[in-house]
Amino acid sequence: MSDSYYAGFDLGGTQLKYGVIAASGQLVFKDKAPSPPDITRLMTLIGSIWEELEQRFGQKIKAAGFGFAGFYSLTKKRILYSPNYQTLNNFPLVPQLKRVIPVPFFIHNDANLAAFGEYMFGRGQLVQSLVFLTVGTGVGSGLILEGQLWQGRGGFAGELGHITVNPEGLLCNCGNTGCLETEVSAPALVRNYLNFSGKREKQLTAKDVYLRAKSGDGAARKSFERCGYFLGIGLSIVINLLNPEKIIIGGGVMDSGRWLLSPAIAEAKKRSIEVSFALCRIEKASLGNDAGLMGAAAWARHQLNRGKALTSPGSKK
Numbered sequence: 001m002s003d004s005y006y007a008g009f010d011l012g013g014t015q016l017k018y019g020v021i022a023a024s025g026q027l028v029f030k031d032k033a034p035s036p037p038d039i040t041r042l043m044t045l046i047g048s049i050w051e052e053l054e055q056r057f058g059q060k061i062k063a064a065g066f067g068f069a070g071f072y073s074l075t076k077k078r079i080l081y082s083p084n085y086q087t088l089n090n091f092p093l094v095p096q097l098k099r100v101i102p103v104p105f106f107i108h109n110d111a112n113l114a115a116f117g118e119y120m121f122g123r124g125q126l127v128q129s130l131v132f133l134t135v136g137t138g139v140g141s142g143l144i145l146e147g148q149l150w151q152g153r154g155g156f157a158g159e160l161g162h163i164t165v166n167p168e169g170l171l172c173n174c175g176n177t178g179c180l181e182t183e184v185s186a187p188a189l190v191r192n193y194l195n196f197s198g199k200r201e202k203q204l205t206a207k208d209v210y211l212r213a214k215s216g217d218g219a220a221r222k223s224f225e226r227c228g229y230f231l232g233i234g235l236s237i238v239i240n241l242l243n244p245e246k247i248i249i250g251g252g253v254m255d256s257g258r259w260l261l262s263p264a265i266a267e268a269k270k271r272s273i274e275v276s277f278a279l280c281r282i283e284k285a286s287l288g289n290d291a292g293l294m295g296a297a298a299w300a301r302h303q304l305n306r307g308k309a310l311t312s313p314g315s316k317k
């Protein structure tokens with residue numbers, strides 16, 4: 001049995017996923033719970049999960065990583081704004097987490113840590129530069145450049161979901177219009193289908209649109225083509241800007257595979273510098289829902305070894 005373990009928490013608007021990796025990187029435990037609606041109950045939940053982890057692993061968990069949905073400020077050490085989980089907005093995370101987490105811990109944006117997870121354990125291994133994207137109810141992303149998670153000046157780097165791909169597009173949660181997220185996400189796919197088909201179906205999901213595309217429904221196929229078109233525009237922007245080795249795409253909508261990816265790659269190829277496109281591999285992510293919690297745990301291991309703890313055992317602050 002390993003002597004050192006690292007815990008990872010991945011908090012989204014609907015679920016808190018958590019797990020533990022061994023020092024070797026092997027995922028040895030994982031579980032999930034519904035995200036509580038308010039912050040006090042969230043802190044209580046994290047405290048009780050910690051007790052559960054201590055029962056399993058004793059004092060061997062050396063550090064914890066937390067990926068939170070939202071704009072996490074590296075300087076203010078809090079989420080300035082979380083569009084999909086607003087109870088986090090401006091909450092003093094560090095002092096409150098110190099009350100329930102007795103080991104050094106590290107916080108970052110959830111998609112940045114998922115990018116780090118794919119880099120350490122998934123399709124991003126052995127590359128030096130990658131762009132990670134997750135296409136689900138929203139679009140999250142993170143960048144690894146020269147083998148490092150690129151954080152930006154304030155910690156807000158990698159928000160590819162909020163670059164403009166359609167200047168005439170709809171209003172986004174972030175306040176901008178026509179973001180990649182408003183054109184390429186589960187709600188966008190459903191909206192496209194209702195527009196193309198002229199139908200009025202209230203409970204329609206992105207998975208329904210996928211199943212209809214597979215069975216030959218023309219409106220469903222056009223819906224994917226429209227999402228793929230805008231995704232391709234987004235991909236061409238990062239290819240031309242960064243000349244990355246890999247772009248890794250995960251998330252629920254990517255479960256549709258080629259229906260989204262084929263039109264996206266075709267559009268990206270059309271709009272990218274040819275030599276840069278030729279060097280970039282575009283692949284489906286491999287860790288699925290574990291990318292975030294594994295990335296958070298690996299980030300904790302990585303930062304602990306660099307001496308970047310937000311707190312330390314026995315800290316009185």
Ligand SMILES: [Zn+2]
Pocket residue numbers: 161162163172173174175176179181
């Ligand atoms: Zn936006």
